[in-house]
Structures are given as C-alpha cells and as structure tokens.
Amino acid sequence: xxxTYESTFVESEERRDLRAAVxxxxxxxxxxxxxxxxxxxxxxxxxxxxAGKLGFLGVNLPEAYGxxxxxxxxxxxxxxxxxxxxxxxxxxxxxxxxxxxxxxxFGTDAQKQEWLPGFADGTRRMAFGITxxxxxxxxxxxxxxxxxxxxxxxxxxxxxxxxxxDAADATLVVGRTEDAKTGKLKPALFIVPRETPGFEYQxxxxxxxxxxxxxxxxxxxxxxxxxxxxxxEDAGLLQLFAGLNPERIMAAAYSAxxxxxxxxxxxxxxxxxxxxxxxxxxxxxxxxxLAQVRIELELARLMTQKAAFLYDAGDDLGxxxxxxxxxxxxxxxxxxxxxxxxxxxxxxxxxxxxxxxxLIAGVRVGRIAPVSREMILNFVAQHTLGLxxxx
Ligand SMILES: Cc1cc2nc3c(=O)[nH]c(=O)nc-3n(C[C@H](O)[C@H](O)[C@H](O)COP(=O)(O)OP(=O)(O)OC[C@H]3O[C@@H](n4cnc5c(N)ncnc54)[C@H](O)[C@@H]3O)c2cc1C
Numbered sequence: 001x002x003x004t005y006e007s008t009f010v011e012s013e014e015r016r017d018l019r020a021a022v023x024x025x026x027x028x029x030x031x032x033x034x035x036x037x038x039x040x041x042x043x044x045x046x047x048x049x050x051a052g053k054l055g056f057l058g059v060n061l062p063e064a065y066g067x068x069x070x071x072x073x074x075x076x077x078x079x080x081x082x083x084x085x086x087x088x089x090x091x092x093x094x095x096x097x098x099x100x101x102x103x104x105x106f107g108t109d110a111q112k113q114e115w116l117p118g119f120a121d122g123t124r125r126m127a128f129g130i131t132x133x134x135x136x137x138x139x140x141x142x143x144x145x146x147x148x149x150x151x152x153x154x155x156x157x158x159x160x161x162x163x164x165x166d167a168a169d170a171t172l173v174v175g176r177t178e179d180a181k182t183g184k185l186k187p188a189l190f191i192v193p194r195e196t197p198g199f200e201y202q203x204x205x206x207x208x209x210x211x212x213x214x215x216x217x218x219x220x221x222x223x224x225x226x227x228x229x230x231x232x233e234d235a236g237l238l239q240l241f242a243g244l245n246p247e248r249i250m251a252a253a254y255s256a257x258x259x260x261x262x263x264x265x266x267x268x269x270x271x272x273x274x275x276x277x278x279x280x281x282x283x284x285x286x287x288x289x290l291a292q293v294r295i296e297l298e299l300a301r302l303m304t305q306k307a308a309f310l311y312d313a314g315d316d317l318g319x320x321x322x323x324x325x326x327x328x329x330x331x332x333x334x335x336x337x338x339x340x341x342x343x344x345x346x347x348x349x350x351x352x353x354x355x356x357x358x359l360i361a362g363v364r365v366g367r368i369a370p371v372s373r374e375m376i377l378n379f380v381a382q383h384t385l386g387l388x389x390x391x
Contacts, residue, residue: 015073015074015077018056018059018074018077018078019077019081021054021056022051022056022077022078022081022082022085023081023084023085025047025050025051025054025056025082025085026047026081026082026084026085026086026087027085029044029046029047029085029086029087030085030086030087031086031087031261031355031358032086032355033047033086033087034086034087034088034209034210034211035209035355035358037210037211038208038209038210038211038358039209041203041213042211043091043164043166043167043211043212044087044089044211045167047082047087047089048089048091048122048125049122049123050122051078051082051089051122052120052121052122052123053121053122055068055120056078057078057092057095057096057119057120057121057122058096058100058116058119058120058121059074059075059078059096060072060074060075060096060097060100060101060246061096061100061104061116061119061120062104062112062116065104065112065113065116065117065120066116066117066120066121067100067104067116067119067120068120071308071311071312072097072101072245072246072249072250072308072311072312073305073308073309073312075092075096075097075246075250075253076249076250076252076253076304076305076308077253078092079092079093079250079253079254079257080253080254080256080257080260080301081257082257083253083254083256083257083258083260083261084257084260084261084264085261086261086355088254088257088258088362089211089212090163090164090210090211090212090254091125091127091163091164091167091168091212092250092254093247093250093251093254093370094125094126094127094128094163094164095119095125095126095127095168096119096120097243097246097247097249097250098128098172098243098246098247099115099119099126099128099172099243100116100119101242101243101246102172102189102230102239102240102242102243103115103116103230104116105239105242106230106231106232106235106238106239106242107230107231108227108231110227111191111227111230111231115191118169124169125164125167125168125169126168126169126170126171126172126191127162127163127164127165127168127170127171127172128162128163128171128172128174128243129159129162129165129171129172129173129174129217130142130159130174130240131159131160131161131162132144132157132158132159132160133158133160133216137371137372137374137375138391139174142157142174142175142176142187143157143176144156144157144158144159144173144174144175144176144219145157145175145176145177145178145185146175146176146177146188146190146224146229147177147178148177149223151225151226152223152224152225152226153190153223153224153225153226153228153229154221154222154223154224155173155175155190155192155219155221155222155224156219156220156221156222157175157219158216158217158218158219159173159216159217159219160204160214160216160217161204161214161215161216161369162201162214162215162216162217163212163213163214163215164212164213165194165201165213165215165217166201166203166213166215167212168194169193169194170191170192170193170194171191171192171194171199171217172189172190172191172192172230173189173190173191173192173217173219174187174188174189174236174240175187175188175189175190176188177233177236186234186236186237187236187237187240188229188230188233188236189229189230189231189236189239189240190224190228190229190230191224191228191230192219192222192224192228196222196223196224197222197223198219198220198221198222198223199217199218199219199222200217200218200220201215201216201217201218202215202216202218203215204216207361208361208362208365209358209361209362210362241316241320242316244320244323245307245311245316245319245320245323246311247370248307248323248324248326248327248370248371249304249307249308249311249319249323249326249327251327251330251331251366251369251370252300252303252304252307252323252326252327252329252330252331253304253330254330254366255300255327255330255331255333255334255363255366256297256300256301256304256330256333256334258334258337258338258359258362258363258366259293259297259300259330259333259334259337259338259363260297260337261359262334262337262338262340262341262356262359262363263290263293263294263297263337263341265341265345265354265355265356266290266337266340266341266344266345267281267290269344269345269348270286270287270290270344273346280344286344289336289340289343290340290344292336293333293336293337293340296329296332296333296336297330297333297334297337299329299333300326300329300330300332300333301330303322303325303326303329303330304326304330306322306326307319307322307323307325307326310322311323321379321380321383321384324371324376324379324380325376325380327366327371327376328373328376328377328380330366331363331366331367331373332367332373334363334366335363335364335366335367337363338356338359338360338362338363339360341356341359342356342357342360378391
C-alpha cells in the first residue's frame with residue numbers, strides 16, 4: 001500500500017464518526033459524573049455499560065468474539081474522546097487494551113469464548129496485576145509464584161495499586177513458574193476470578209477522584225484449575241510484551257483526553273474573562289502558555305497515532321519505542337495543560353464548580369503509571385540512544 005497524504009495525516013471518515021459518537025456519549029456524562037463516582041467510590045457502571053452496548057469498549061477485539069474488528073487506534077480514539085468530554089475510563093486501558101489484546105493473541109479458544117464477548121459488550125471486566133510492593137518498577141523482581149499441584153495451579157504472593165479489582169470479574173495476575181528444565185523462574189499469566197478462595201483485595205486510600213479504586217491484593221495459596229493459565233506456559237514473556245504496547249498507547253490517549261478537556265476549558269474562560277479592557281486571553285502571559293500546551297499536545301497525539309498505527313500493522317518493536325515516547329509526551333503535555341488551565345482560571349481554577357483542580361492528581365497518574373517517566377527515559381536512553389545501563 002502506498003502511503004498518501006490523506007491516509008497518513010487525515011483521519012478517515014469512519015474514525016471521525018467514531019470520535020463524534022463517543023464524544024456525544026461522553027457529553028451526556030461529563031466531568032461531574034466522573035467526580036461523583038470517584039467521591040462515592042463507585043465504578044462508572046452506567047457509562048461503562050452504555051459504551052459497551054454501543055460497541056465502543058470492544059472496537060479493537062476480534063469480530064468473531066463480539067468485537068468491532070478494528071485496532072488499538074480506534075480504542076485510543078474512544079478513550080481520548082471520553083477524556084475530552086470529562087469522563088476518561090481507566091479500565092479501558094486495562095480490560096480491552098491489556099487483557100483483551102493478550103487473550104485475543106494468546107488465549108485458548110475457550111478463554112476467548114469465555115471473556116472477549118463480555119469485554120466487548122461491557123458485561124464483564126478484568127483487572128491486571130503486575131506491580132508488587134517490593135518490586136515496583138523492577139518487574140523482574142516480582143515474587144508471586146505459581147506451583148503445580150496435580151493439574152491445578154497454586155498461586156501465592158502480593159500485588160499493589162491494582163485498579164478496578166472490585167468491579168472486575170477476575171484479575172489477570174502476572175506470576176512466575178519454575179522452568180522444568182532449568183529450574184529458573186519465568187513469567188506466566190493467570191486468570192483469577194474475584195471470588196476464588198484465598199484471593200483477598202483491600203482498597204488503598206488515594207487522593208484521586210477516579211471511579212476506579214486501587215487495591216492491594218493478597219494471594220494465599222489460591223487454587224486454580226489448569227485452564228486458568230493463559231495460553232502456553234512458555235509464552236509468558238511474549239504475552240506480557242503483547243500487553244505493554246496497547247497499555248502505553250492507551251495511557252497516552254488517557255492523558256491526551258484530559259489535556260484537551262483542560263485546554264478547552266481554559267481557552268473558553270480566557271475568551272470571556274475581562275479584568276482590564278480586553279479578555280485575559282489577549283495577554284500573552286496567558287495566551288502563549290496555552291498555545292505552547294496546544295503544540296505539545298498535538299505532537300503527543302501524533303506520536304500516539306504513530307505508535308497505534310505500528311502496533312496495528314504488527315510492528316511490535318517499532319511500536320514499543322513509539323508507544324513509550326507517546327506515553328511520556330502525552331503525560332507531560334497533560335500535566336502542563338492542567339497546570340496552565342488552573343492558572344488561567346485564577347481562583348476559579350481551584351473552585352469545585354470548574355472541576356479543574358480534580359484533574360491535577362488525575363494527570364499526575366500519567367507520569368507514574370503504568371510505567372514511570374524515569375523508566376521511559378531509561379528505555380529511550382538505552383534502546384534508542386544505546387547508552388549504558390545504571391541499574
Ligand atoms: C492510579 C494508579 C493506578 C495503577 N494501576 C495499576 C494496575 O492496574 N495494575 C498494576 O499492576 N499496577 C498499577 N499501578 C502501579 C504502577 O504501575 C506503579 O506505581 C509504577 O509502575 C511505579 O512503581 P512504584 O509505584 O512501585 O514506584 P517505584 O518503582 O518505587 O519508583 C519510585 C520512583 O523511583 C523512580 N525509579 C525507580 N527505578 C528507577 C531507575 N532505575 N532509574 C530512575 N528512576 C527510577 C521511579 O521512576 C519513581 O519516580 C497503578 C498506579 C497508580 C498510581
């Protein structure tokens with residue numbers, strides 16, 4: 001296929017229609033809805049279910065399992081537009097992007113049949129647990145371990161900061177198994193239904209107004225049937241990598257949506273608010289930082305589109321570098337967008353009525369999770385620039 005100007009830089013009519021349809025849904029809920037869910041500690045079930053019915057949650061999942069048969073580009077559009085409307089859903093990063101991509105690529109047919117149609121229509125959710133208290137950014141250090149007992153698996157360990165466990169039917173847990181030949185531990189993924197005996201979850205109190213709470217998980221001799229293991233025992237690392245690019249691309253879309261929301265609100269305000277003879281938007285102290293945010297945001301969105309394009313085209317390696325860069329750039333743009341929006345609104349920037357203060361912590365998440373900005377800088381320093389590693 002020859003790339004043309006249109007196919008490279010102009011969004012297709014189909015994608016523009018998808019944006020508009022998602023935006024229309026998101027506008028019926030908005031930021032107030034999201035903040036209310038966050039304050040009441042309840043998952044945004046109404047929005048999730050409606051988005052499922054409209055086919056937005058599973059746009060990237062295979063048609064054979066109830067999905068839309070499109071790609072991560074479309075799923076990123078869904079998240080970005082919900083964010084721009086004020087109601088980004090963190091679980092879109094987790095259920096259809098991480099868990100959906102891994103299961104669609106590596107799950108057994110029975111696992112796909114069991115989970116993917118429910119992901120697509122919004123009736124089932126899956127959380128994803130890799131982070132551990134003593135491992136953090138160093139996922140090579142995780143100690144959650146699975147041992148075989150007859151045909152069963154027995155899983156023990158701890159996880160921390162796992163999003164949405166209370167609303168999820170199961171958690172995809174990254175554990176380790178012992179290689180029969182070498183005795184070395186290697187990663188393996190297990191589907192752990194929420195009510196399995198020995199699986200406990202406790203909410204962590206966070207200063208975030210998000211519908212998705214974070215949980216500490218305790219897995220104490222959790223007995224699982226043989227088919228809880230995702231795909232092949234020897235493909236754990238490959239499976240994990242298959243989830244990382246969609247996760248980062250979606251994290252970038254999450255940040256970009258909130259950045260657009262903040263910028264829109266700031267620009268509207270700057271056009272109206274007048275305390276001298278002209279609206280405050282006429283002062284370059286206000287207009288230039290907003291213009292700068294717009295430029296940084298557009299650059300981040302362009303890189304996100306590149307990463308999603310490469311991923312959908314099957315170039316995992318190319319997508320890896322672009323997804324890391326996009327996630328970094330979008331998080332930085334979102335932090336600056338919200339900070340500048342708050343500044344533009346003056347005192348109102350911190351007033352509950354305008355909702356911007358609630359985004360301050362929200363956009364900070366993008367700098368920390370799912371991978372911190374320092375770990376992205378490490379990746380680029382080592383893989384892109386070929387610099388030596390310090391850790
Ligand atoms: C809102 C939220 C939702 C989350 N949801 C999930 C989820 O659903 N599932 C899940 O598995 N995890 C989840 N996480 C966890 C998230 O992925 C981790 O917080 C993140 O990977 C960082 O790990 P850590 O918090 O242990 O920080 P640490 O690893 O302790 O790092 C602390 C600081 O040290 C820096 N640092 C560490 N190592 C290096 C190094 N080599 N070079 C330079 N700097 C370094 C880090 O960048 C960071 O700034 C979530 C976190 C948050 C905040």
